[in-house]
Amino acid sequence: AIQMTQSPSSLSASVGDRVTITCRASQGIRNDLGWYQQKPGKAPKLLIYAAFSLQGGVPSRFSGSKSGTDFTLTISSLQPEDFATYYCLQDYSFPFTFGPGTKVDIK
Amino acid sequence: QVQLVESGGGVVQPGTSLRLSCAASGFSFSDFSMHWVRQAPGKGLEWVAVLSYDGSNKYYADSVKGRFTISRDSSRNMVYLQMNTLRHDDTAVYYCARDRGLQDYDGIQSWGQGILVTVSS
Numbered sequence: 001a002i003q004m005t006q007s008p009s010s011l012s013a014s015v016g017d018r019v020t021i022t023c024r025a026s027q028g029i030r031n032d033l034g035w036y037q038q039k040p041g042k043a044p045k046l047l048i049y050a051a052f053s054l055q056g057g058v059p060s061r062f063s064g065s066k067s068g069t070d071f072t073l074t075i076s077s078l079q080p081e082d083f084a085t086y087y088c089l090q091d092y093s094f095p096f097t098f099g100p101g102t103k104v105d106i107k
Numbered sequence: 108q109v110q111l112v113e114s115g116g117g118v119v120q121p122g123t124s125l126r127l128s129c130a131a132s133g134f135s136f137s138d139f140s141m142h143w144v145r146q147a148p149g150k151g152l153e154w155v156a157v158l159s160y161d162g163s164n165k166y167y168a169d170s171v172k173g174r175f176t177i178s179r180d181s182s183r184n185m186v187y188l189q190m191n192t193l194r195h196d197d198t199a200v201y202y203c204a205r206d207r208g209l210q211d212y213d214g215i216q217s218w219g220q221g222i223l224v225t226v227s228s
Contacts, residue, residue, distance in 0.1 A: 001169070034207075034214040036152075043202055043218035044152065055216075086151050090216035094166035096154040097208075 002026050002090050006099030012107040018073040021102045023088035028069055032092035035064060035073045038101075039084045047086075048073060078104070109158035112202045118225045119193055125178035127188040129203030129219060136184040137161070140206040142179060142215055143188045155201070156217045158186065160210050171197075193226045200224075 001024035015021050023033065031051035036044040037093055046055045048064035051071055061076040083106055088099040115127040129141070142162060143155040156167045156177040163216040165177055191193040207216035 017122075032214070036215075037154075043221055044215075045218075046207075046214075046216050047218070049177070049207055051212055089152075089214060091155070091212060094157065095168045096152060096214075098152040101151045 001095050002029060002093060002097050002101040004088055004090055004097050006088060006102055009100065010104060010105070011103060011104040012105055013078050014081055014107045017107075018076045018080050019082075021073045021086050021104075023069070023071045023073075023099045025069040025092075029090045029092035031066060032090060033064075033066075033071045034089045034091065036060075036087045036089060037082075037084045038087065040083055044087065071089055109205060109217040111205065111217060113201065113203050113219045113222035116201065116222035120195070120228055121194055121226055122192055124191045125149055125193060125224060127190065127203075127222060127224070129186045129188075131184045131186065131203075131205070134205070137207055140208070140212055141142060141177075141179060141226045142204040142206065144202045144204055144218075145163045145197075146202070146214065146221075147196070150199075155190065155198075157206070157212070159212075160206075164222075190224070192205040193208045193224075195226050198224060199227045 005024045029058045033051045035048040038044040065072045085101045085103045110132045112130045143158045158177045174192045179186045202221045203219040204215045205217040207213040
């Protein structure tokens with residue numbers, strides 16, 4: 001199975017900060033990666049699919065990029081509603097695998 | 108819009124069985140693969156299983172292979188997860204989810220609200 005590592009596991013940031021979260025795949029997965037936001041007690045929400053593409057209705061401050069097997073989620077200017085946990089998911093091969101998550105909280 | 112509603116959760120003893128159901132609406136059910144994902148209390152997300160749009164292919168996480176079975180009834184727009192020989196570490200919120208791809212596997216786009224399964228003696 002493809003292993004996904006994610007860093008950092010948590011971070012503290014202020015409103016307006018630029019935030020980056022990275023997932024690394026244990027092997028090449030093309031661009032088959034999505035990013036999800038989850039708030040406490042709620043289902044995850046798709047933000048980015050196919051590594052780079054913004055899901056409809058998601059603010060443009062969210063973006064995805066890739067370098068080799070490293071994938072990055074960037075929030076250009078953190079807003080109060082962005083405090084949540086973020087997960088990546090590789091959908092290149094089964095079993096699909098999630099990263100362990102990054103919790104973003106208020107500094 | 109896409110709506111996925113899980114049911115069938117509850118408290119069960121180790122070694123017993125439970126069947127989760129997911130009612131789907133708002134999209135062409137027979138054109139999309141369906142997934143189950145779970146989340147143990149205070150833990151991260153774990154992908155559990157997928158069933159292809161036409162019911163011909165199934166894949167499972169190693170942790171549930173041989174114990175869980177995913178199925179679908181396209182006449183009723185329902186997807187199921189039959190869970191046998193339940194263990195304490197199966198305790199989790201279980202999410203029904205729809206794939207993003209049309210007659211393909213393109214990751215998970217839509218999620219239900221989740222249903223809690225507690226395995227406890």
